[in-house]
Amino acid sequence: MITPHNIFQHELIGLTVEIVESSHQGLEGIKGKVVDETRNTICLERPDGKEIVVAKSTSLFHFRIPEGLVVEIDGKVLVSRPEDRIKKKFRKI
């Protein structure tokens, strides 16, 4: 099950996401559904059907998980291939 405690290791495809901050101002505020993911980018499908590709490392995302919780994730944490992210170590606070 996807929870805030494992979302950064989890498959992201299918989640709804909002870009809160980005170094590219035009991307801020965009909402959509994750349809594809590479090492450095996330591909979003916007409600109007357009697909856009967003760089992870320069953005701040709000992911909405199926239970309704919203999790804020700094894109830098997500930089790695999805299959490698399971093995990656994350710094606990």
Place this chain on the structure above:
Amino acid sequence: MKLKILPPTLRGDKRYLAFEAISQIQLPRDDLIFMIWESCLKFHGECETSKFRLWVTRSWDLNSNNSKKDYFHLKGILQCNRGDEEKVRGALCLINNYKGKKLVFHTLGLAGTIKSATQKFIKPSP
């Protein structure tokens, strides 16, 4: 445990002042350091002196071969920050007495390394 020394790029530039001291009393190393610091502090103040990075790297006691003389002779090398050599020189030449006895500091010269300072000014090769 000792701290790892800084890489040369972060260490900052240094210059070496060769000096000689002639005094009426024996000058141990501690007194020498104290005197130089004291003079710099009085002349330039605390804030300026903190930039100097003063360090007496070596001192040579030259009394043994001329013990009949009535003064003590000493040579040494003083490390300081590059760019502040003149200020340190100025402070050094203002030292004139210590513990009621007279003494004098002469700067022999300025060098970029300890080795060249020693060869040029302390033990000149014939």
Place this chain on the structure above:
Amino acid sequence: MINVKYFDFHLKGKKPDSDLALINEAKRLGYHGVSIFYSNEQYNLALENFNKIINDETSPTHLKSFKIDDFSITPGIIIQGKNPHHLQKQIRSLRNKTNILMVDGGDLKINRAACENVKVDILSRPYYKRRDCGINHVLSREAAKNNVAIELCFNDLLKSRNSLRSKIIAHFRDIIKLQRKFHFPLLITSGARTIYDLRTPQDIMALYRCLGLNKEEILMAISVSPSFILDYNQQRKDMVVDGVKIIDEK
């Protein structure tokens, strides 16, 4: 001009009465917030006292920071570690108890353990009783990675003189030099025990200008870094790992 908020992040707490006088004086001098530090034993007592004096009716009893008007008071704990192991044990047990955790530096092993720990907020006076500044490029890099702020304490300058003061200034310069390269957070604090150790923010800024910091760096050290530490610690309980935060949305 943007309204700058000044913080004094190191007051030393002793007794409730004198602490309150100290805080009021800081408020009068133009600070927007202070952080007052106690040892682990005194902390609970101090917290109760603050509860009694300040938030007597409105707020819940176990708040970790207090407010008088816009002035924020954040009690914190200062840890004196005997050795790295002891320090880590203390950090683990005290992290959830308080908002701000400070480690009293000076010993090399303690300095290193503090710089390497994400849970530590501030490393206080790494140069204390030392002949060098107490940190090098290795520790600076660790501190920058783990967001551990290094503190330059004004009280050390005040209570020393002549060659000792000059050497402390030289240590400050070394730390500033490292900061410019490695960008760890720097903090300028007063370290005051009594009201006679406090100075206005403008005076402190002028003093540190003389020690080689420029205006932006001082503002970072006296205003931006402290407020960042405060904000970050407010969010700490919602953080899962570094960079991942749970947001309550109804």
